Amino acid sequence: MRMSPHLHSLLQQAISHHQQGRLQQAEDYYVQVLQIDPRQFDALHLIGVIAKQRGDTQSALNFFAKAIAVDAKQAKVHCNLGATFQEIGESAQALACYDLALSLQSDYALAWNNRGNALRELKRYQEALDSFTRAMEIQFNYPEAFLNRGICLQELGEHAQALADFEDAIKLRATYPAAQFARGFSLQQLGLYGEALDAYTLALQTTPSVANLAALHCNRGMVLAKLQRYAEALVDLQQAQALRPDFANAYLQTGHVYRSLQEHEAAILAYQTALALAQDKAQQAQIEYYLASLGAAPTPHAAPATYVKELFDQYAAHFDAHLQTLSYQVPRLLQDALQSCGLTQIERALDLGCGTGLCGDYLTTVAQHLTGVDLSENMLAQARRRNVYQELICDDILHYLAQATPSYDLIVAADVLVYFGRLDDLFGLIKNKLTSGAHFAFSVEESATDESKLQTSQRYAHSASYIRQLARTYGLRLRHFSHHSGRREAQHEVQSLIVVLQKN
Template sequence: MTTMPDRAGTVAEAEAEAEAEADANVPGTATVGVLLAHAAALVREQKLDAADELLVRILQATPGDPDALHYQGLLRHAQGRGDESIALIGRSLSLKPAQSGAWNNLGNLLVEIGRIDDAMRAYENSVSFASGGDEGADALSNIASLERKKGHWHAAERVSRRAIELRPDFSEAWYNLSIALMEQGRIHESVIANSRAVLLQPRNLSARSQVIRALELLGEREQAIGMYREWLAEAPGHPVVSHLLAACEGHAPARASDGYVETVFDSYAGSFDASLEKLHYRAPELVARAVQEMHGSPAANLAVVDAGCGTGLCAPLLRPWAAHLAGCDLSVGMLQRAEQRGGYDVLHKAELTHYLDTQPARFDLVASADTLCYFGDLHEVLAAAARALRPEGGVVFTVEAMAGGQDDFTLEGSGRYRHAAAHVQACLAAAGFGAIRIEPIVPRREAGQDVQGWLASARLCAH
């Protein structure tokens, strides 16, 4: 998260300081530093127009002031003008490289747009220019976060410990350490680190869910359920907590709620692609292979929808078959990344079943990589897919495989569903599909283990 330098607590405090300097006959009524403190306070209090006006005045009086450019860059980010934000902070750093906080803020902005390698270099510069105390702790924790998302667990552990040495009460660093330990199989140590993160920041969603997940893995299911219930009492109706409690209790709603999907994936969007690299993620290429088996060589003659498009990883793989390629997702953050990646003719924010129901006989192909694992019962969504297809249109998708048992599907502690092949087959047939093919796949790895899945393809039966 980008942060304004803490130069003043509130607008009132900054104004009081400016007035004091004016009374002391300081040249120019108030120093640039005091005015910047005033601007920072305005941004923190969400008075963005006033902050913008003040920063413009400062830069008119002192063109090229590095601190003012840094502040203006952060303001542009708060205004949703990301490209300008990065350019302004970059200009500030070119004029005054020794700004640890500005390098860290630049790294955060670069992560948001998926420039992970550039972000890593920015964080490293932040550490290099740290002037002492705990100034480098934020950047170290951010480096650890990127390392763990790349699957570099030993590096993530090492850097997290450095951040904790600088700032022992740093919740985020304790959380990063807990993940690194968990992925190395050091579950007891992970629980201790994660408990520390939760104690320091009880509302840290990621840390709190991770410590409960660790208890599940240790077989402490009743304790995990108790912690979820306690958490839900503090945050009634929270979509993520409600969903994970259902999984822990062995209940399985028909699908993950809209609130769950939006909350999880909006927060995940900036680092999604980097996270998948460490998982050896293959779902998009497996879907593309099935499309080729169904339609042969690409001829750019199909109307295709990428159902649950995420950040757009399937776009370059589906595009050769598509005269028109649409993407649909529930997460605004994911759609923003998909738009940046390009390849789609149109993108829609919508719940998948509802979207397909609004597109009768619109497509020749519905493709979906790693999305239907957030649905339990597949009857409704596959029936909607059938209605969205033209005669003899096809569907291709992946789900995670359920190992044995009598159930059609089960909700895992990860928040994702696993499906029996028989359920996939039955839902496709009920929706009017024939030529059904379901094959075992390994769409990715997690915690050093292959994740088992199904790759399904089918065509609408001719009438």
């Protein structure tokens, strides 16, 4: 049915106001159109768009449904309906809407891009990457698709690849704070803190979003802390707190900075505030662990698994390079200890907490079959590149040892027991997995007094007498026991014990 000139004029005025961002005037004209023709598709659809822009998702859903009832063959209304579902966390329904839009218009770049976002939320990452790529094939000049594909790659831990997408997005849109923010995050994860700082600073200079400003200040504070520019870090973190007083991570990072400055009372106060604000139980357990390391909470039997996983997931990309700056000696010291015990050829070896595989290069020369176990998938990805393990397993080591795993002729734990306080359960499980006459080689940081002690470094130390007592309790013969500097921390030597025990 042909539209009357008056109705057409009203609709064009509404669209003009809408395009200029004058939402109230546009809505008034759309309402006038609908008073004349309640089934006018464009007015129903676009008044739904205004409701969505205002954050009134229920009204948006209602108007989009009315528009679809008038004309269900318009791809754009299904795409906008999907975007509204996505805003309220209904990613599966959003995906169905995008698929319907694409069935009506297969070259709809926006729908492909939005579909990728829904798939990413559903953790269907490869499909999401394919969807973003399809959007870019249809519309090359599409910075949002490059940004979103990069964020998806971040979810997969592929930060180097993600950087290429962020840089392409910025080439297409020179002032693009979201892309600079995402770029800064990947650089931060790769340990390129100076470059990350530059990216965050550029994002801060242009972002209009208060929520993003708080997150940006927090992240920039984190990289400034990594660069040991602690005073500047505190300024950014305090700015993040001012923008978002309930921002638990900003207080948590403030605690980390004060701990690095040895200002423990200030660190405790910041951690306690973070704990009061934290909603996630795993984060709460981590903060309690930080407080325990400063003597402000009960000491747990071990570090929280989420703490260890997150620590090494973030550390993985630059782990080996960083250890060189710490004069890290533990793998070499364990190798020397095992050689002094005459271990040359065995059938099966287990590398507990194998990390990037620093012990693997040696262990593969003495073992026919080498298994590595670690809680961090990112660390295991680095270990795979060494191509020395026959098997790599992502698991908590206590859980792995408690399962019906094979027995081993050698079990090695390099710099792993520092995340356990009491070692009785671990020793019992390890003894059960050793074949007759097999060896268990490990390191611990040495405590001069307590049997086990959680240090301000958030690592446990153990006394020599406690290790000897455990060996006697579990019937393990002492083959090697020596004191060494395992690494350096804050310009101080960290004293370690290198131990080899043999099952009787």
